Amino acid sequence: MKVEVQNLRYSYGTGDFRISIPDLAVPSGQSLGIVGPSGCGKTTFLNIVSTVTRLRQGSLTLGDVNPAEMTDAKCREFRARNIGYVYQDFGLIDYLSGRENLLYPFFVTGRKGDATLNGRIEQLADEFGITHVLGRKPQTISQGERQRLAICRAMLGMPSLILADEPTGNLDPANKSSILDHLCRQCQTSGATLIVVTHDRNLTDRFDQVIDFSDFAQVNR
Amino acid sequence: MTGLALLAIRNLQHNKVRSAVLIFVLTIVTSIPVLANLVISQAERDLMARAQTTPLVYGAQGSPIDLVLGSTYFSGQSTTDVKMADYLNLIDLSSFALAPMRRAGTIRGLPFVGVDYEYFTERGLRPSEGFLPLRVGDVVLGHAVAQKTGLTIGDELRTDATQAFDLAGSYPVTLRVSGILPRTNSPDDGVVFADLQSAWIAEGIGHGHQELTTSSDPNLLLKPQNSALVANSSLATYTDLTQADSDAFHNHGADSDLPLSAVLVFPRSPKSEALLKGRVAEQQETRQLVDVENVIQDLLTRVFQMKSILQNVVASMAIATIAALFLVVVLSVRMRRREFEIANQIGAPKRIAVFLVAMELTMLLSAALGLTLAISGAVYIFDIDALSRILVER
Amino acid sequence: MRPVLFLLTILVGLAAMPSMAEDKRTVLTVTPALSALAQEIATADMTISYPGPADENAADWTPGDAELRQYQQADLILLVGAGYSPWTATAALPRARMIDTSQGFADLYIGRETDVVAHQHGPSGDANHHSEYANTFWLNPKLAQRQAREISRAFSALWPELAEEFQKNLGATIETLEALNAALTAEFTTLENVQLFASHPVYQYMDQAYGLGLHSFHWEPDQHPDSGQWKEFDAQLDPNRRTVMIWEEEPMLETLKELQNRDVSIIVVSPSFTPSFADASLREKLGFPKAVGLRQ
Structure with a gap:
């Protein structure tokens, strides 16, 4: 899914802080790395792209869809079908097993899985090396396993866009690169567009494009 | 799901x-x-079921609720006694059945109640095992009592001592289980029933002792008074009512003075009920006839x-x-x-x-x-x- | 639940119906003589019975469990009173249905002087119980009449719808007993100059009614008196008069011979036995022989 942004302007309620992106495009199947210091609006940008935060000024096109023209309900449906998320804190549900965590998006969105769903779970788990944690709860497995589980969850719905917010922020250096490699490889295989927010500039060589968000952030004094 | x-x-x-x-x-x-x-x-x-199966209660003047609870539910404090004479005066076979009763303390903490045989007839109580009391010393157990105590036919049991230092002589007496009643879902399930006579003996009103004329022990006699023999207190008092020789038991004083807790009245017709109410109204200073259903409604x-x-x-x-x-x-x-x-x-x-x-x-x-x-x-x-x-x- | 209960009630009701139909008016007595009196007054559909054995002295009989249950289930229980059938004092019987047929004439009771035992439990005790009275009232037809009246009164109280019939039957019974009294008076007159002994002290009321001046022994019909008893007997014999001895039952042949040797004849008056023949008259059922007189 191609992601295009033009003349995007976003400011918080107080008006002191503003994001301003004149022009940005991520072609379908490519990856974008976003770097920049904390508080420069990277996460806000991800929320805008994911249609959780509605855009007020400028335009956003996701594939051939303009989210500004969609109702909230349509946006939710769109997110559920097309976007996968990876979080810095993994976003796993502590009362569910690994397998149930993978299915969590299906549970809460009411989306029905097709006949291949179970097979895909096994396949993904196998690829990420987490078959042994499918029956265990998140708090009983390692950090690296947790994030791999979280990435599997994001991939299971076969989204065309993956948004990852500091996916390696809580991982040790060895895990960091291996997991990011996994993520990039999966996206390449599935043809999904990948947008990764990170403050770790050492990891940016994996992305097709890298932008520094401090260029887009403005603070009015 | x-x-x-x-x-x-x-x-x-x-x-x-x-x-x-x-x-x-x-x-x-x-x-x-x-x-x-x-x-x-x-x-x-x-309460209502019991009230409906017990039309009237005759007893001493006082709280009608106490009278009803005591005589039909065997609970609460004892009420003032009436006498056998009252019961005998009430008898009118064609007009109503009468079930005189005596609450005579407890056996293993459960109510021990002496009744006339008519009580069982009027309540429709037939033993599921054994038989209803035939003689002094026989008791029939309510269903719950049998379950709780595990007693069966032929077992012996003793009344609870109430006044340990009562020199006037209320000894615990030994009784024998003659029968067990079926479950009735009524207060009868929790009661040990005996004949009135057993109740009086348990209370120390009646007793049994050796036949003086056949006793060979001269020490038993205080002194021959005219032709009457006067026994001293070493006369062996039976406290075991289970012995075959229970014919030796008897009451002291005239039978008409024996105490009753209440008399249940089962009228044969509304007319006989009205007539009886009229009769008892004449003794209202000391006696009352209570309509159980009214009291229970209250x-x-x-x-x-x-x-x-x-x-x-x-x-x-x-x-x-x-x-x-x-x-x-x-x-x-x-x-x-x-x-x-x-x-x-x-x-x-x-x-x-x-x-x-x-x-x-x-x-x-x-x-x-x-x-x-x-x-x-x-x-x-x-x-x-x-x-x-x-x-x-x- | 309710329809089931309702159905059960109906079923139980149906099952109970035949037994209700058999629910005859049942009167039990404690001695055959009372049965005889009650039978005179009862209507044809009533069952009057004495459950004791026919060959045993009713005054000494104590019912077993089965008989006690029969008594418990009777509509009425007729008692002699005055200490007859002492077992009734400790039997669990329906008190309202127990009719003491002598309660109306307690003032006429004759004390059994020789046997009286009263006791007191220390000075405060009550000494008025345990005294014993003679109680074969029906050997005096006048008293039998009063017992009959008491029976009739009890029947009418329980079955008022039959009161008229009871009253009529009572009238006839009174007449029969009047006639019996007249006959006995006449018959005993023939024994005016005869010395009368009794084998047992059970004839007090007959003695009193007909002025017999009886002397009583304690002889059992099935036991031969020992020499001491004969000695006592002989001491009482009046050599100047004929002597007749009244027995409750025919004595043993041996005793009979001894009595014949002394020229003593016997009369059997058995107040507490069932007559051995079925078509006995009321007179016989009360214990009297067909005629009182000298036997050869």
Whole structure:
């Protein structure tokens, strides 16, 4: 899914802080790395792209869809079908097993899985090396396993866009690169567009494009 | 099963202790009014059923409720006695049946009641095992008594000593089980019945002793007075009423002076009932004839009052519980904020949190209601009498 | 639940119906003589019976469990009173249905002087119980009449719908007993100059009614008196008069011979036995022989 942004302007309620992106495009199947210091609006940008935060000024096109023209309900449906998320804190549900965590998006969105769903779970788990944690709860497995589980969850719905917010922020250096490699490889295989927010500039060589968000952030004094 | 239901169940399972406590609290809040209602309505039914099978009670002037409770439910304090003479004067075979009775203390803490054979006839009591008392010393056990004590036909039992230092001579007496009554779901189930004569002996009013004329021990006699022999106190007093020679038992004083707790009256027609009421009205200074159904109705009015008090208590309990529950919900939603944020982000409806919490509460409430139903059912089937007795009498 | 209960009630009701139909008016007595009096007054559909054995002295009989249950289930239990059948004092019987047929003439009781035992339990005790009275009232037809009246009164109280019939039967019974009294008076007159002995002290009321001046022994019909008893007997014999001895039952042949040797004849008056023949008259059922007179 191609992601295009033009003349995007976003400011918080107080008006002191503003994001301003004149022009940005991520072609379908490519990856974008976003770097920049904390508080420069990277996460806000991800929320805008994911249609959780509605855009007020400028335009956003996701594939051939303009989210500004969609109702909230349509946006939710769109997110559920097309976007996968990876979080810095993994976003796993502590009362569910690994397998149930993978299915969590299906549970809460009411989306029905097709006949291949179970097979895909096994396949993904196998690829990420987490078959042994499918029956265990998140708090009983390692950090690296947790994030791999979280990435599997994001991939299971076969989204065309993956948004990852500091996916390696809580991982040790060895895990960091291996997991990011996994993520990039999966996206390449599935043809999904990948947008990764990170403050770790050492990891940016994996992305097709890298932008520094401090260029887009403005603070009015 | 929908995904949300699975999530609700998993969350409840994950927080086992919290779930258990909530189910427990909800069960208590729901079962107290249900059980109370069950017990009260059962008590009402029992009381009314008993009242309907006991038309009138004749007794000494005093509290009609005490008289009715004592004579038909064998509970409460003893009332003032009437005498055998009163009973004998009432007898009118074609107009009503009379069941004189004497509450004579307890056996193993259970009421020991002396009755005339007519009591069993009028109550339709036929033993399921053995036979009704045939002689002095025979007792027939109510169904619950037999179950509780494990006594069977032929077993011996002793009356409880009430006045250990009563020199006038109320000794515990030994009696023998002659029969066991079937379950009647009435106060009769909890009583040890004997003939009136046994009751009097147990109270020290009647007694048995050696035949003086056949005794060879001259020391037993104080001195020959004219042709009468006067026995001294070393005369062996029988306290065992189970011996074959119970013909040696007798009462002191005239039979007409023997005490009765009450006389149950079963009129054969409304006319004979009216006539008897007229007769007793003439002795109203000292005697009363009480319409049991009226008295019980009166008592039930009080029960209803109790019921409304109970309802208020339950209502305040329910309010407190709902408040506590609200707090628990607010806290858990706050704790799960991140989870709901993620859910919303990946496309769940906005009200996912409300749905989930509501579903969990519904499950907890269903479990509590299920438990309440099970408890009530168990109580209803197995031991509502015992529960009623505990709750109503204590 | 309710329809089931209703059905059960009906079924139980149906099952109970035949037994209700058999629910005859049942009167039990404690001695055959009372049965005889009650039978005179009863209507044809009533069952009057004495459950004791026919060959045993009713005054000494104590019922077993089965008989006690029969007594418990009777509509009425007719008692002699005055200490006859002492077992009734400790039997668990329906008191309202127990009719003491002698309660109306307690002032006429004759004390059994020789046997009286009263006791007191220390100075405060009550000594008025345990005294024993003679109680074969029916050997005086006048008293038998009063017992009959008491029976009739009890029947009418329980079955008022039959009161008229009872009253009529009572009238006839009174007449029969009047006639019996007249006959006995005449018959005993023939024994005016005869010395009368009794084998047992059970004839007090007959003695009193007909001025017999009886002397009583304690002889059992089935036991031969020992020499001491004969000695006592002989000491009482009046050599100047004929002597007749009244027995409750025919004595042993040996005793009979001894009595014949002394020229003593016997009369059998058995107040507490069932007559051995079925078509006995009321006179015989009360214990009298067909005629009182000297036997050869």
